[in-house]
Amino acid sequence: MDRAIKLQLSTSEMNYFPDEVIEHIFDFIPSHRDRNSISLVSKSWHKIERYSRHQVFIGNCYAISPERLIRRFPCLRSLTLKGKPHFADFNLVPHEWGGFLHPWIDALSKARVGLEELRLKRMVVSDESLELLSRSFVGFKSLVLVSCDGFTTDGLASIAANCRHLRELDLQENEIDDHRGQWLNCFPDSSTTLVSLNFACLKGETNLSALERLVARSPNLKSLKVNRAVPLDALTRLMSCAPQLVDLGVGCYENEAEPESFEKLMAAIKKCTLLRSLSGFSEVAPVCLTAFYPICENLTSLNLSYAAEIQGNHLIEFVQFCKRLQLLWILDSIGDKGLEIVASSCKELQELRVFPSDPHDEEDNNTAVTEIGLVAISAGCPKLHSILYFCKQMTNAALITVAKNCPNFIRFRLCILEPNKPDHITSQSLDEGFGAIVQACKGLRRLSVSGLLTDKVFLYIGMYAEQLEMLSIAFAGDTDKGMLYVLNGCKKLRKLEIRDSPFGNAALLADVGKYETMRSLWMSSCEVTLGGCKRLARNAPWLNVEIINENENGRMERNEEDEREKVDRLYLYRTVVGTRKDAPPCVTIL
Amino acid sequence: MDEFVNLKETELRLGLPGTDNVSEEIERVSCNKRALQGDTENETESSMMKMETCPPRKAQIVGWPPVRSSRKNIIQTKKNESDSEGGRGVYVKVSMDGAPYLRKIDLSCYKGYKELLKALEIMFNFSVGEYFEREGYKGSDFVPTYEDKDGDWMLIGDVPWEMFVCTCKRLRIMKGSEAKGLGCGV
Numbered sequence: 001m002d003r004a005i006k007l008q009l010s011t012s013e014m015n016y017f018p019d020e021v022i023e024h025i026f027d028f029i030p031s032h033r034d035r036n037s038i039s040l041v042s043k044s045w046h047k048i049e050r051y052s053r054h055q056v057f058i059g060n061c062y063a064i065s066p067e068r069l070i071r072r073f074p075c076l077r078s079l080t081l082k083g084k085p086h087f088a089d090f091n092l093v094p095h096e097w098g099g100f101l102h103p104w105i106d107a108l109s110k111a112r113v114g115l116e117e118l119r120l121k122r123m124v125v126s127d128e129s130l131e132l133l134s135r136s137f138v139g140f141k142s143l144v145l146v147s148c149d150g151f152t153t154d155g156l157a158s159i160a161a162n163c164r165h166l167r168e169l170d171l172q173e174n175e176i177d178d179h180r181g182q183w184l185n186c187f188p189d190s191s192t193t194l195v196s197l198n199f200a201c202l203k204g205e206t207n208l209s210a211l212e213r214l215v216a217r218s219p220n221l222k223s224l225k226v227n228r229a230v231p232l233d234a235l236t237r238l239m240s241c242a243p244q245l246v247d248l249g250v251g252c253y254e255n256e257a258e259p260e261s262f263e264k265l266m267a268a269i270k271k272c273t274l275l276r277s278l279s280g281f282s283e284v285a286p287v288c289l290t291a292f293y294p295i296c297e298n299l300t301s302l303n304l305s306y307a308a309e310i311q312g313n314h315l316i317e318f319v320q321f322c323k324r325l326q327l328l329w330i331l332d333s334i335g336d337k338g339l340e341i342v343a344s345s346c347k348e349l350q351e352l353r354v355f356p357s358d359p360h361d362e363e364d365n366n367t368a369v370t371e372i373g374l375v376a377i378s379a380g381c382p383k384l385h386s387i388l389y390f391c392k393q394m395t396n397a398a399l400i401t402v403a404k405n406c407p408n409f410i411r412f413r414l415c416i417l418e419p420n421k422p423d424h425i426t427s428q429s430l431d432e433g434f435g436a437i438v439q440a441c442k443g444l445r446r447l448s449v450s451g452l453l454t455d456k457v458f459l460y461i462g463m464y465a466e467q468l469e470m471l472s473i474a475f476a477g478d479t480d481k482g483m484l485y486v487l488n489g490c491k492k493l494r495k496l497e498i499r500d501s502p503f504g505n506a507a508l509l510a511d512v513g514k515y516e517t518m519r520s521l522w523m524s525s526c527e528v529t530l531g532g533c534k535r536l537a538r539n540a541p542w543l544n545v546e547i548i549n550e551n552e553n554g555r556m557e558r559n560e561e562d563e564r565e566k567v568d569r570l571y572l573y574r575t576v577v578g579t580r581k582d583a584p585p586c587v588t589i590l
Numbered sequence: 591m592d593e594f595v596n597l598k599e600t601e602l603r604l605g606l607p608g609t610d611n612v613s614e615e616i617e618r619v620s621c622n623k624r625a626l627q628g629d630t631e632n633e634t635e636s637s638m639m640k641m642e643t644c645p646p647r648k649a650q651i652v653g654w655p656p657v658r659s660s661r662k663n664i665i666q667t668k669k670n671e672s673d674s675e676g677g678r679g680v681y682v683k684v685s686m687d688g689a690p691y692l693r694k695i696d697l698s699c700y701k702g703y704k705e706l707l708k709a710l711e712i713m714f715n716f717s718v719g720e721y722f723e724r725e726g727y728k729g730s731d732f733v734p735t736y737e738d739k740d741g742d743w744m745l746i747g748d749v750p751w752e753m754f755v756c757t758c759k760r761l762r763i764m765k766g767s768e769a770k771g772l773g774c775g776v
Contacts, residue, residue, distance in 0.1 A: 087656075090656045
């Protein structure tokens with residue numbers, strides 16, 4: 001931001017420079033927010049900034065239209081689009097809700113925008129869109145799809161076949177219909193530009209020889225993440241022809257490897273001296289993890305959160321040698337003891353995610369993590385700034401200690417599996433614990449709360465969480481006051497998502513103008529009524545207020561629209577382009 | 591609280607009384623006590639019965655805990671595998687539209703889709719047509735479907751067999767016009 005401030009100080013002097021010079025200065029400012037600020041300084045700066053903006057980030061694809069995007073930024077090269085709201089990840093949003101990619105590709109194609117990069121999250125992507133994409137943008141280099149659905153491997157085949165300069169194809173946790181076809185074969189023999197290839201989420205068989213040939217002719221390949229269908233022998237061959245790999249995602253090999261194959265794998269791994277990041281391991285025999293011992297000291301990123309087969313003790317044995325780890329995603333089978341070992345071994349740790357191996361608490365296992373593990377990590381890892389922690393129990397005392405140990409949290413997400421669970425020692429609510437977190441962590445940007453919580457925790461959040469941008473609330477609070485504390489207090493709030501909490505119309509309607517400063521609000525199974533939502537929609541025409549109905553057939557089932565009827569799911573967001581036209585029957589836009 | 595529970599309550603099915611989902615769920619949990627036969631239709635009564643006969647089981651709330659399906663499936667796969675190692679079969683109900691009562695089969699007895707479909711054809715005396723990757727089943731009015739862990743109705747045959755065994759909760763052989771939606775050229 002410093003540079004932007006210095007620039008502002010001498011705008012009038014700067015205007016004596018030709019536009020190209022100013023544009024060159026702007027090139028040093030990549031941050032979206034800074035560039036948005038720059039474009040507000042003056043008309044001429046707005047114009048220069050427009051034509052020099054190459055990267056655009058759109059957090060809600062319905063906030064703006066493709067046509068307006070192109071009109072303002074005709075020299076666009078890289079576009080990030082997000083579609084469905086976050087809770088879609090947990091099946092709370094109907095499949096057909098929206099977030100369609102096609103209108104964007106269509107418009108970009110017609111306007112002959114020189115698109116090179118496309119990053120999508122929670123969008124509905126079709127094979128037709130992927131085909132159009134592959135044919136429309138000659139210089140297209142990078143496609144990253146996260147949590148998208150609606151397409152098949154046929155769409156991937158178009159990308160492979162037509163994008164001559166493709167560098168990156170990164171598919172993360174998408175729902176892809178795998179036609180078990182030959183999409184990997186569609187990369188032409190002349191294609192040698194790949195830097196990153198991730199198809200871990202594909203569920204079907206993979207043409208191994210096509211994959212091997214592709215990897216062999218891609219000398220720049222740094223990141224390779226394969227799917228379950230790539231067995232140990234194939235992995236060995238792949239690693240042998242790509243010793244330059246920095247990031248590897250391993251497939252699945254269920255049966256214990258034969259000693260000879262294992263030796264070969266270890267030999268190949270030893271040569272990968274640049275390897276820094278490891279993931280995958282779904283359905284992998286624990287012994288296969290040991291093949292990676294030779295390089296584990298070099299690892300900075302380790303994702304074993306899908307490795308349900310590897311028990312806690314094997315995890316601990318491996319992780320304790322990963323002294324340079326900065327990112328660790330793991331299952332709670334590592335246990336408190338395991339986390340204590342992580343705390344003493346991984347001093348560089350910045351981000352930790354601990355996922356539940358027993359989400360519905362069906363087993364009486366004692367190996368899950370508790371507040372003890374969390375406290376140990378906070379004490380041992382001074383650089384920790386992001387945490388996602390699923391556990392069965394928590395205490396205020398632990399959270400207060402964590403806050404003292406780690407005032408640097410940027411992201412703090414705690415999920416106690418049982419809703420409304422109090423401090424398991426004092427039986428009190430966890431208001432004080434979370435209060436300590438928000439008070440100590442002055443830079444906190446993202447927070448998820450859980451356990452037994454009253455309005456008081458929201459009072460604390462409103463008072464102290466000055467930098468908070470995203471807040472997730474579930475089964476918490478007592479009255480409308482809770483939500484009001486947050487809306488009134490958190491000035492930088494952008495995304496608020498609430499489920500199963502007793503907040504109603506009074507909170508929703510208190511400050512309608514607040515929603516213009518936010519990207520979106522989600523409320524499901526709360527106390528807001530249809531009448532309240534209608535009133536909101538009337539008073540705020542620059543919002544899209546969407547009601548998602550319980551039964552997928554929409555409002556046809558209801559005889560009367562009863563204004564006192566509670567709304568099952570409410571999703572509202574600011575937009576400059578009004579009501580969207582692509583909503584399915586189960587969504588009513590007020 | 592649990593939307594899916596209520597849906598099943600109003601579903602029109604032909605099945606013997608006392609064989610509702612409540613007892614099936616109790617069987618699924620590691621619990622040696624048998625569900626009381628003759629559980630009433632009343633949901634609250636049967637959930638009280640659940641609490642009396644079994645260790646407390648957490649009711650499943652939609653979308654909670656906030657974990658993606660892809661993660662939940664991995665864990666479920668592991669659990670089912672360890673379950674079947676203990677010698678327990680993977681018993682699922684099979685219903686056929688128009689049939690007077692349901693059957694139960696043990697999925698772990700079959701090595702793949704071919705065997706399973708053959709067994710179903712014999713059991714219900716029908717034929718299933720031919721499976722095509724894109725169009726589904728062609729050549730018959732009957733379409734074999736299953737309900738997966740997410741509660742979605744899926745066409746049998748799309749996913750690898752092992753994954754199917756782990757994620758399948760029950761089977762249903764759809765017939766006629768309803769089947770057309772799933773079976774032919776979606």
